[in-house]
Amino acid sequence: xxxxxxxxxxxxxxxxxxxxxxxxxxxxxxxxxxxxxxxxxxxxxxxxxxxxxxxxxxxxxxxxxxxxxxxxxxxxxxxxxxxxxxxxxxxxxxxxxxxxxxxxxxxxxxxxxxxxxxxxxxxxxxxxxxxxxxxxxxxxxxxxxxxxxxxxxxxxxxxxxxxxxxxxxxxxxxxxxxxxxxxxxxxxxxxxxxxxxxxxxxxxxxxxxxxxxxxxxxxxxxxxxxxxxxxxxxxxxxxxxxxxxxxxxxxxxxxxxxxxxxxxxxxxxxxxxxxxxxxxxxxxxxxxxxxxxxxxxxxxxxxxxxxxxx
Numbered sequence: 001x002x003x004x005x006x007x008x009x010x011x012x013x014x015x016x017x018x019x020x021x022x023x024x025x026x027x028x029x030x031x032x033x034x035x036x037x038x039x040x041x042x043x044x045x046x047x048x049x050x051x052x053x054x055x056x057x058x059x060x061x062x063x064x065x066x067x068x069x070x071x072x073x074x075x076x077x078x079x080x081x082x083x084x085x086x087x088x089x090x091x092x093x094x095x096x097x098x099x100x101x102x103x104x105x106x107x108x109x110x111x112x113x114x115x116x117x118x119x120x121x122x123x124x125x126x127x128x129x130x131x132x133x134x135x136x137x138x139x140x141x142x143x144x145x146x147x148x149x150x151x152x153x154x155x156x157x158x159x160x161x162x163x164x165x166x167x168x169x170x171x172x173x174x175x176x177x178x179x180x181x182x183x184x185x186x187x188x189x190x191x192x193x194x195x196x197x198x199x200x201x202x203x204x205x206x207x208x209x210x211x212x213x214x215x216x217x218x219x220x221x222x223x224x225x226x227x228x229x230x231x232x233x234x235x236x237x238x239x240x241x242x243x244x245x246x247x248x249x250x251x252x253x254x255x256x257x258x259x260x261x262x263x264x265x266x267x268x269x270x271x272x273x274x275x276x277x278x279x280x281x282x283x284x285x286x287x288x289x290x291x292x293x294x295x296x297x298x299x300x301x302x303x304x305x306x307x308x309x310x
Contacts, residue, residue: 001025001026001027002026002027002068003026003027003028003029003065003066003067003068004021004026004027004028004029004067004068004069004070004071004224005028005029005030005031005062005067005069005070005071005109006018006021006028006029006030006031006046006071006073007030007031007032007053007070007071007072007073007074007096007100008031008032008037008072008073008074008075008115009028009030009031009032009037009041009042009046009048009073010030010032010034010037010038010039010041010042010048011032011036011037011041011073011074011176012041012170012172012174012175012176012183012213013073013115013167013170013213013216013217014030014032014037014041014071014073014074015037015041015042015043015174016172016174016213016214016216016217017071017073017217017220017221018030018042018043018046019043020217020221022043022045022046026068027047028043028045028046028047029046029047029048029049029062029063029067030042030046030047030048030049031049031050031051031053031062031074032048032049032050032051032074033050033051033052033053033058033074034050036176036179036182038176041174047063049061049062049063053074053096053099053100054091054092054095054096054099055099056099059099059100059103062103064107066108066109067107067109067111068111068224069109069111069112069113069224070100070104070109070111070112070113071113071115071220071224072096072097072100072112072113072114072115073115074092074096075092075093075096075115083139083140083141083269086140089140089141089144090140090144090147092144093141093144093145093147093148094144094147094148094151097114097148097151097152098148098151100112101151101152101155101160101162102155104155104160105155105158105159105160110159110160110161111161111224111227111228112152112155112160112161112162112163113162113163113165113220113223113224114148114149114152114162114163114164114165115165115167115220116145116146116148116149116164116165116166116167116233117141117142117145117166117167118166118167118168118209118235118237118276118278119137119139119141119142119145119273120135120137120142120145120146120149120166121133121135121136121137121142121166121276122135122136122137122138122139122142122273123136123138123273123274124136125273125275125276125277126273126274126275126276126277127277128239128277128278128279129235129279130235130279130281130282131166131231131233131234131235131282138270138273148164149164149233152164152232153232156232161227161228162232163223163224163229163232163233163234164232164233164234165219165220165223165233165234165236166233166234166235166236166278167211167216167236167237168208168209168210168211168235168236168237168238168276168277168278169183169184169185169208169209169210169211169237169276170183170210170211170212170213170216171183171184171185171186171210171211171212171213171298171299171302172212172213172214172298172301172302173213173301173302173304173305173306174213174305175213175302177189177190177193177306177309178190184208184244184247185210185247185251185299185302188200188247188248188251189251189302189303189306192251192252192255192257192261193255193303193306193307193310194310197262197263197264198248198261198262198263198264199264199266200244200248200263200264200265200266201266201267201268201269201272202244202265202266202267202268202269202272202274203244203265203268203274204243204244204245204248204265205243205244205245206243206244206268206272206273206274206275207241207242207243207244207274207275207276207277208241208242208244208247208275208276208277209237209238209239209240209241209242209276209277209278210238210240210242210247210295210298211236211237211238211278211291212238212291212292212293212295212297212298212301214292214293215236215238215291215292215293216236218289218292219234219236219283219287219289222283222287222288222289223287226287229286229287230286230287231282231286234280234282234283234286234287235278235279235280235282235283236278236280236283237277237278237280238278238280238291238295239277239278239279239280239291240277240295241275241277242295248263250295250296250299251299251303254299254300254303255303
């Protein structure tokens, strides 16, 4: 039986990945510090270890034995919090990746899939960029993700077969509606479904590339189900540009809210990106990955789930 370590498995993406692996009959070990993840997200069939992977002492708590791959999703993934405490952001993202990659080599685990971010591109992300462009992050979070990718390229030379997935704006059922610092779609939905005035930080004309959670799980599985991917880095997005205004309108329509629902525009932050959209040709060509859920269907599924949470 195949065995996987999923870090951040109590979080939004990690829980979906873990359930997907378990549904195929695989053994899953989940490591999470529960800072943003929830214990109720951990499947009963998984072996759970509560630990902070940015700490060398906590790395030692990971169960030994053979693993077919490590899927590293644990992270500090709020750009806002990263700007407030860049050192903690670096520890959580770069520190955990370095320690975990070293642990893999020490334990003869040579397959490593890492959840990176489109924020590594910085303001260049306005255009659909391929993975060969020079990255110029403008946030501490983006810098920590790029640093992690760079460290993995060094570990690659030492025998670790790593793949970094630059995720765009992931959304879907199970996203944490209580975390108002992470996840554009879930933040907006949380305000709207609770009947509160919706604060929008930055212009409504900003745009993002939203990719449904099931499609992200598929990209991770495509990466982990091979011994080594043809390329070390892939963009994971829909390739479609959607403005903040369009997202807000779609959520309000799905929730049957009036057009004059109170929305308040606030000044943007310096590190916020005006726009981001993925070029996904590489992952389509090399891993034969395609998105299966369009934005309308994805929002419908997310809103239906959110109604059960209030």
